[in-house]
Amino acid sequence: MELNLKRQIGIFCVLLILPALCSAAFTKSRATFYSTSDGLGTPTGRCGYGDYGRTVHGGSVAGVSNLWRDGVGCGLCYQVRCTNPSLCNSNGAYLVVTDYGAGDRTDFIMSPAAFSSLGVNSTANDELRKLGTVDIEYQRISCSYPGQNIVIKIKESSTNPGYLSIVLFNVGGTCDVIAIQLSQSGSNTWVSLQRVDGAVFQISNPPSGTLRFRFQVNCGSGLEWRLPKNDIPANWRAGATYDTGIQF
Structure with a gap:
């Protein structure tokens, strides 16, 4: 990259x-x-x-x-x-x-x-x-990753459906990632992931089904939420990477 x-x-x-x-x-x-x-x-x-x-x-x-x-x-x-x-x-x-x-x-x-x-x-x-x-x-x-969107990698320690741990790649533009939440696709109920260390976040018993993430970012003018274009499939697996479809 x-x-x-x-x-x-x-x-x-x-x-x-x-x-x-x-x-x-x-x-x-x-x-x-x-x-x-x-x-x-x-x-x-x-x-x-x-x-x-x-x-x-x-x-x-x-x-x-x-x-x-x-x-x-x-x-x-x-x-x-x-x-x-x-x-x-x-x-x-x-x-x-x-x-x-x-x-x-x-x-x-x-x-x-x-x-x-x-x-x-x-x-x-x-x-x-x-x-x-x-x-x-x-x-x-500002970092520039030509042609590269932000990528979510499912950490190898994850176990579907009981535990989910992720790390973000290609972050580092003009925005700081402050927090991450997820919900079941189609739901308006959001739950927060815990930052374990560095760029690694985790949650026990994540929602089932297709997952939608959102990122709380600070781009210099206060906190705001950014939604990826792509969801994470229900059959997500440890070690896999998923393109969010967005950059910031």
Whole structure:
């Protein structure tokens, strides 16, 4: 699942949809990195993404601390650039939040793929890795998943009909997902799922039959509900993924 984060910044700046994302108002912080055998992310991140969290955006991912926000930060995208002019390039890294991670006054613990985007060249990247922790500035940007709607994956721990656990993929545009509810298709009775951790939600004894979800989101102007175009079939199964038909 590919993202085009750099292009998305330009689109928003031209359209003036989100002026705040186009300003130079970066937040000062610090960042470090973790090691993996292939330089990508880790499938064990607390967002619950599994292998998606390892490979999304070419593995340019990070764990965050203050930006975690009890899991609401999962899937959000940031531009992170280090501030040493002799070592750091002007664009920095464009990354996706896939995990929680707290370091020495750091807001980001970056994958090797993300951290290696900070330097002006490979020699500078070697120097940055030797430093371990670097001063950075960051801003939130809108994720862009070309041709990709938000996807609901049924977690493998689910058992139809007694227990349902889901994780959301391709979230991270201009809206934060605050809560999720579901109902039996055709019913006006909604029940809330519990956020387990990260982007994982669960409910015991979900309604039977075809299921309709709705997402409570905050897109900067207050809370609102968004309804997917597609329902989840009554014979949903653990491990399956379902396209919601919407993006935000």
